[in-house]
Amino acid sequence: MTSVPQLLLNNGRTIPQLGFGVFQIEPAATKAAVLAALEVGYRHIDTAQMYGNEREVGAAIAESGIAREEIFVTSKLNNNAHASDAARAATARSVEALGGPMDLYLVHWPMPRFDDYVDTWRLMEEFAAAGATRSIGVSNFQIPHLERILAETSTVPAVNQIEVHPYLRQDRLRAFDTEHQILTQAWSPISQGQVLDDPVLLALAAETGRTVAQVVLRWHIQRGDIVFPKSVDPVRMAENFDIFDFQLTDHQMSLIDGLNKDRRRGPDPDEFHWIPD
Ligand SMILES: NC(=O)C1=CN([C@@H]2O[C@H](COP(=O)(O)OP(=O)(O)OC[C@H]3O[C@@H](n4cnc5c(N)ncnc54)[C@H](OP(=O)(O)O)[C@@H]3O)[C@@H](O)[C@H]2O)C=CC1
């Protein structure tokens, strides 16, 4: 079976560099998708309270017959649960739905206009201390948000999960993460399919004998980021997993680097303040 590299988190734990994302997988389809991903070999699942499918992720893991400690599970605190009572209740629900403590728990969005993410981070420290999660991190945090966490609290986030793909390299934020021993997780790694018909990537796919998705995922891996592409198609799941038996050359990496347009597919974290019901 393909061997996925394990990266070292700043608290001494490890995380598989490749995982499986379940955003936009309907709850009714999630158990089958996660079981198929586990069958392919994925051992890292990225979900969130916002996705509404944690319970089905937990059910798939329980049904898989794979020991829980062999699977790395991430979830994220929802935007409607930054305040203490709501955060405690949401965290208890996640632990119950997932069938036990999380491996990694993230603040999903900073929502800077509400100016509460530092207090929310202190709650995350409490959840880790109480055993609800083995590691804590953030998602969609910009440099000023991280600077406040570093200055005002005592735990450095283990990861920062941000939008990254060839059209949005995010090198300044990634360098800040690295400087502070925070691993970068690249969400929407193939920009939800937007990059798949790019002429430069199509040429690189032909040159390497791989698909565009494989070339792009390999680019992320060689940059050192963690990725978890989403697919409901077991053939694509296997394709996205099969990226550890080839290497892009420095020249091929630089051609992909050259595609950057600083163009987001998803929301701008400084502007996103959506509170779900
Ligand atoms: N923290 C955050 O704010 C966010 C986190 N995320 C996380 O990142 C994960 C991945 O990002 P996501 O937004 O889902 O986007 P991805 O970049 O993973 O792209 C998913 C899309 O690409 C298609 N696809 C997947 N593999 C292939 C392939 N090999 N060839 C062609 N098409 C393919 C899928 O279709 P199909 O399913 O039909 O195969 C789907 O439409 C999420 O599932 C979630 O876990 C995502 C967004 C925000």
Ligand SMILES: O=C(O)C(=O)[C@@H](O)[C@H](O)C(=O)CO
């Ligand atoms: O997928 C996630 O983790 C998200 O936060 C997104 O759903 C995000 O909220 C979005 O794309 C809203 O349009």
